[in-house]
Amino acid sequence: MRLxxxxxxxxxxxLALIxxxxxxxxxxxxxxLYALFTDTGTPLTLVMREIRLPRMVLAxxxxASLGLSGAAMQGYLRNPLADPGLIGVSASAALGAVLAIQTGIAAHFAFGLPLCALAGAVVGVSLVMLLAGPRGSSLTLILAGIAISSLAAAFTSLVLNLSPNPFAANEIVFWMMGSLSDRSMSHVWLALPLMVVGWALLGSLGRSLxxxxxxxxxxxxxxIGLRRVRWQVVLGTAAAVGAATAVAGAIGFVGLVVPHILRPLVGARPGALLWASALGGAAMLLASDVAVRVVLPSGDLKLGVVTALVGAPLFLHLIYRTRREMA
Amino acid sequence: MTAKRILASILLGAVVAAAPGPSQAQEPDGAAPVRVVSMNLCTDQLAMLVAAPGQLLSVSYLAAQPRSSAMAEEAQNYVVNHGLAEEIYLLEPDLVIAGTFSTRATVAMLKRLDIPVAVLSPAYSLDEVRQRIIEMGEVLHRQEAAEGLAAEFDARLAALRDKVIRQPRAALFFANGYTSGDRTLAGQILSAAGFDNIADEVGLPSGGRMPLEVLAMADPEVLIRGSRYEGNSRSEEILDHPVVAKLREALPGAAVTDRDWVCGTPFVLRAIEELAETRRKLETSP
Incomplete structure (x- = not known):
């Protein structure tokens, strides 16, 4: 375990160094790296401190947020298919964020963006919990997730298409696939406090799970107070995923892949899986973000493309296995 | 669109429908077209400049928007279309002028309906601006007016190309981190105003996405940024990124006025003029 x-x-x-x-x-x-730690007075320091550092910290x-919420939801629902991206939490958080930007809330109130994303995510998680229930089958969970994802994505597209701004409609791709390019330290300060709240809520779930x-x-x-556990899962996931989505868009499959790989390594204990998945999620997203920059150095390949290429086949495999178990 | 305008276009459609059909077989050297519809922002403006009074019937809705069109006021005198085959057909044009990037399906349908369509490609250089003016003259059978306009364009451009003591290195930076290089009209405007373009140095002559760190490391002397559209978007957020903000504070800057920059019309001269002014200020200051 220590190993x-x-x-x-x-x-x-x-991966953070890379x-x-x-x-x-x-x-x-x-x-x-020298320019990162000492102010050289050249543009290099600016590049390191204002472009690359925030990108690394956000990844x-x-x-970590996505891995942790995936592990927590899977532990609580006792279902290996629960992933914030797949069950619509990310999509509903994205809708909240888009509404914040388009209504101008994000521009007028500093924490408007992450808080609106949080609100969207709370609605998303609550709906999934309500529809699938703690003892619901995999089928109901996935169906509820698809319904919520599609609905949230449709509203997101609608809001962006109705915007008078000609660039808004092109941003649909960002909100569906996620990206970390051109983020700044201000995005870090916007997202990090809420993410930490989410980590604290989810991280203390170990014994209960x-x-x-x-x-x-x-x-x-x-x-174990089940009501309290449920609230902790809902609010913790919403805070972590909401803050993440507000600054980077919806990134799927991290919360699915990471707990799946790490589960056998922690002896299938959901409590231990929490911290392991947080680390694993951070590693996976850092690696994906390195990959998008290696594949297309100057372009803006979306992060969700890479995570889906890894995650979707695994998802198919999991569905196949679940089907066999049900038969 | 206001109800009044909708009503007007419906009424117009009805009147037109009652009139005898359009001259469907327009010979190549036949009479000049008399009911011309333009469906592209750039051809709209060229057509308004070149057409005989009454010859041009309709321009696109973009031509009426001051944000994108240098002739928004003139455009008010024409029927506004949205580039849809249905509304254009109902206007019964004897010539439709489209751009290369107009919706293919619309252009194909209009051709199928036996309406002559002239397709003009966008101008990527100042030479091509001149060519488009001449082409528009041929399309509208207004060669003389077009040649006059082209001659005036040449004269004004020649006057603008004054002696450049030193070419400052400028960066064009738009929403989503896009830039324009030397193979684009914006890049040509920039070099005509006497600037070197960062985009060419970093290997983006046709323009494209210039990562923020490339912009910062290129260390430009002037930052010319895209101006904002109404409404909010995260694409334009990059213009406020701390790196761009620092460059804006430290460097003289200018904003791109889209109406003078996007289309290959004589209005590009206005853009060159304004930029050259920025350059002259830079030359005189140490």
Missing amino acids: LGFGLTGLVVL SLVLGPAAIGPAES LGIG DALTLGEDAAEAMG
Whole structure:
């Protein structure tokens, strides 16, 4: 277990460093890291501190948020298919963010953007919980997720198409697929506080989720307040995913892939899976963000493209396995 | 569109429908077209400049918007179309002028309906602006007016090309981080005003996305940025990114006025004039 912790931490640190030294402007790794820590008075310091550093920090934080919420939802719903992207939480958070930008709330009130995304995400998670229920089958969960995703995506497209701004309609791709290009430190300050709240809510779920594996009655007998757990899952996921989506768009499959890979390594304990998935999610998103920059250095390949290329086949595999189990 | 205008276009349609059909077989060297509809912002403006009084019937709705059109006021005198085959057909034109980037389906349908369509490609250089003026003259059978306009364009351009002491390095930077290089009209406007273009240095002569860090490392002397549209968008947020904000504070800047920049019309001269003014200020200051 400790080995896994060191391994994952090492991987995250390594990928974070690669993320910092990689960019369309060809600058040596040593030179760029030096400019990050000392103000050289050249544009290089500006590039490192205002472009690459926020990009790395956001990839780290957003990846951790997605991995953690995936693990928490899967533990709570006892269903390996629960992923904030797949069940519509990201899409509804994106709708909240788009509404904040288009109504001007985001421009007039500093935390308007992440808070509106949070509100959208709360509606999304609550709807899924309501429709699928804690003991709902995989089928109901996925169907509810598809319905909520499509509805939120349709409203997002509608709002952006109705905007008088000619660029707005092109932004649909960003909100559906996510991207980290051209973010700044202000985005970090906007998203990080809310993400930390989400991490705190979800991170303290370990004991409850472990107890829930024995069934709800057993968990209640062990003194776990199920209502409180449910609220913690809903608000924690909404805060983490809402903040992430507000600044980077909807990025799918991280919360699906990471817990799936790590589950056997933590002995299938949902509590231990939480922190492992947070680290794993950070590593996966950093790696994806490195990949989009290697594939298309100056373009803006969307992050969701890479995560879906990895995640969708795994999703198919999981569906196949679930079907076999049900038969 | 106001109810009044809708009513007017319906009435107009009805009157036109009652009139005898359009001259469907227009010979190549036949009579000049008398009911011309233009459906592209750039051909709209060229047509308004070149057409004989009463010859041009309708222009696109973009031509009536001051944000995108240098002739928004003149455009008020024409029926406004939205580039839809149905409304254009009902106007019974004997010539439709479209741009290369007009909706293909619409152009194909109009051709199928036996309406002659002239397609003009956009101008990517100042030479091509001149060519388009001449082409518009041929299309409208107004060669003389077009040649006059072209001669005036040449004369004004020659007057603008004054002695350049030093070419400052400028960066064009638009929403979503787009820039325009030397193979675009915007790039040509920039170089005519006496600037070197960062986009060419970083290998984007046809324009495209210039990553923020490339912009910062290129260290331009002037930042010419896209102006904002109404409504909010995250695409334009990049113009407020701390890196761009720092460049804006530190450098002399100018904003692109879309109406003078997007179309290959004589109005590009106005854009060149304004930019050259910025350059002269830069030359005199140390």
